[in-house]
Amino acid sequence: MPTPNLNFDAVVIGAGIAGAAIVKSLKNNNINNFLVVDKGLCGATQTSAHSEALCHPYIGRGPSRLQRLTFLAFNEAKQVWATSWRGNGVFHLPRSQEGFSKEIMGERLLEQGFTPEKALPLSKEEALAKINVNAGGTYFPEGGWVNIQSACHEVFESLLPSQAKWSTEVAEIKFENGSWYLQDSSHALIALTKRLFLANGLGAQRLCESIKIDLPLKPVRGQLSRFRFNHESDWVARLPKVSLSGKAYCLPPTMVEKDTYEWVIGSTYDEGVDDLEEWDESHSENSALMREMLGLELLEEELKAYSAFVGVRCVASDRLPIIGPVRGHQGLYTLTSLGSRGVMWSALASQMFTEHLAHEIAHSAFLDARFFAGARLAAAGLTADLAGALGAARFLAGASNSKLILPSG
Ligand SMILES: Cc1cc2nc3c(=O)[nH]c(=O)nc-3n(C[C@H](O)[C@H](O)[C@H](O)COP(=O)(O)OP(=O)(O)OC[C@H]3O[C@@H](n4cnc5c(N)ncnc54)[C@H](O)[C@@H]3O)c2cc1C
Numbered sequence: 001m002p003t004p005n006l007n008f009d010a011v012v013i014g015a016g017i018a019g020a021a022i023v024k025s026l027k028n029n030n031i032n033n034f035l036v037v038d039k040g041l042c043g044a045t046q047t048s049a050h051s052e053a054l055c056h057p058y059i060g061r062g063p064s065r066l067q068r069l070t071f072l073a074f075n076e077a078k079q080v081w082a083t084s085w086r087g088n089g090v091f092h093l094p095r096s097q098e099g100f101s102k103e104i105m106g107e108r109l110l111e112q113g114f115t116p117e118k119a120l121p122l123s124k125e126e127a128l129a130k131i132n133v134n135a136g137g138t139y140f141p142e143g144g145w146v147n148i149q150s151a152c153h154e155v156f157e158s159l160l161p162s163q164a165k166w167s168t169e170v171a172e173i174k175f176e177n178g179s180w181y182l183q184d185s186s187h188a189l190i191a192l193t194k195r196l197f198l199a200n201g202l203g204a205q206r207l208c209e210s211i212k213i214d215l216p217l218k219p220v221r222g223q224l225s226r227f228r229f230n231h232e233s234d235w236v237a238r239l240p241k242v243s244l245s246g247k248a249y250c251l252p253p254t255m256v257e258k259d260t261y262e263w264v265i266g267s268t269y270d271e272g273v274d275d276l277e278e279w280d281e282s283h284s285e286n287s288a289l290m291r292e293m294l295g296l297e298l299l300e301e302e303l304k305a306y307s308a309f310v311g312v313r314c315v316a317s318d319r320l321p322i323i324g325p326v327r328g329h330q331g332l333y334t335l336t337s338l339g340s341r342g343v344m345w346s347a348l349a350s351q352m353f354t355e356h357l358a359h360e361i362a363h364s365a366f367l368d369a370r371f372f373a374g375a376r377l378a379a380a381g382l383t384a385d386l387a388g389a390l391g392a393a394r395f396l397a398g399a400s401n402s403k404l405i406l407p408s409g
Pocket of ligand 1: 013037046049050168171199201202203221224266268313343344
């Protein structure tokens with residue numbers, strides 16, 4: 001048997017949507033001698049085993065960092081995950097109808113860079129006519145949802161056998177003589193590489209501990225409920241025509257049998273919990289939140305929990321993702337803490353890494369202190385403060401944050 005090659009130009013730990021996004025960046029740069037390592041039997045076996053992840057930009061009271069970042073990331077997500085994109089818009093309801101004004105929201109949206117084609121405020125009456133929801137809010141015509149699992153499968157099933165190693169858990173990483181070494185729990189070498197990408201959700205925390213980096217990550221359990229109800233139920237007259245978001249989110253209900261509708265509603269948010277069992281109380285919570293959001297006096301018992309998706313989100317203490325090269329650790333990159341915005345953050349990261357790697361390759365150097373934006377993303381609004389807000393350096397003692405290099409011409 002020939003000895004397998006263990007030396008790669010890049011290694012990605014984690015085959016969820018984060019790992020899939022990085023594989024796209026590597027391929028965009030013609031880096032093909034790479035390896036994806038995951039403890040699962042194939043891609044998307046953990047939090048990314050999710051088929052209905054909603055996607056629309058965040059709107060705040062003003063142009064905050066989160067608002068500017070999601071404005072950018074949403075546009076990238078539509079391109080990066082185009083083949084798994086579904087839906088015909090998202091209607092976002094404010095946490096409370098009290099004080100909601102279409103006019104004030106309209107001004108806010110303009111201030112935050114939205115044209116009416118991107119985000120349209122609707123009064124209660126307009127929403128009832130257009131969406132069949134009796135509440136004011138903001139309609140994102142381009143919003144939708146992504147089948148994250150199928151997006152991952154599309155990426156990982158196209159890999160050569162030499163590019164993926166499944167059922168393999170990385171227990172330790174270390175840097176020696178210019179390369180990263182990955183070992184399993186019996187200290188056997190899995191691979192070595194000059195470029196190591198940590199795309200393994202909460203698992204990144206443990207691996208970072210082994211190189212004295214403390215990432216403040218925590219688990220947040222979430223349950224998405226798949227309810228079914230009879231076609232004679234009162235709910236039928238009140239079904240939204242598009243996906244909704246707000247206190248809870250839902251997809252438009254679909255008819256699955258001739259007398260049965262199915263309605264996907266989520267998602268609970270249990271901080272510090274990592275239990276993957278299905279909970280009855282989470283179904284009740286999802287149903288209650290949706291009824292509260294829609295202001296409906298409809299019967300809870302008519303919605304029957306049929307199945308669930310349960311996952312554990314990885315969330316950093318400031319709730320932003322951790323994206324980019326890690327300052328002071330040559331050839332180490334992170335993409336973790338995607339929280340509840342896996343679709344958008346992974347897409348933004350994929351485009352940023354594509355540009356960054358191209359710049360590193362062109363200069364035959366690692367740029368661990370700098371994150372190269374690329375002309376297109378910079379023109380789209382990716383400024384130094386935004387890129388700095390994503391870097392791992394914000395959590396590293398004594399390290400000033402990564403600077404963004406903006407193209408000079
Ligand atoms: C209920 C729920 C609803 C959600 N709704 C939305 C939504 O509407 N919109 C949205 O955008 N996002 C949503 N999300 C978030 C989204 O699902 C996640 O952000 C995303 O799936 C995280 O992807 P990931 O690749 O970072 O992590 P994962 O998919 O968990 O991938 C990490 C991978 O790393 C592997 N791994 C870990 N440690 C090791 C190791 N040491 N060695 C080898 N392999 C390792 C794991 O096996 C796993 O495959 C939701 C999440 C939940 C739970």
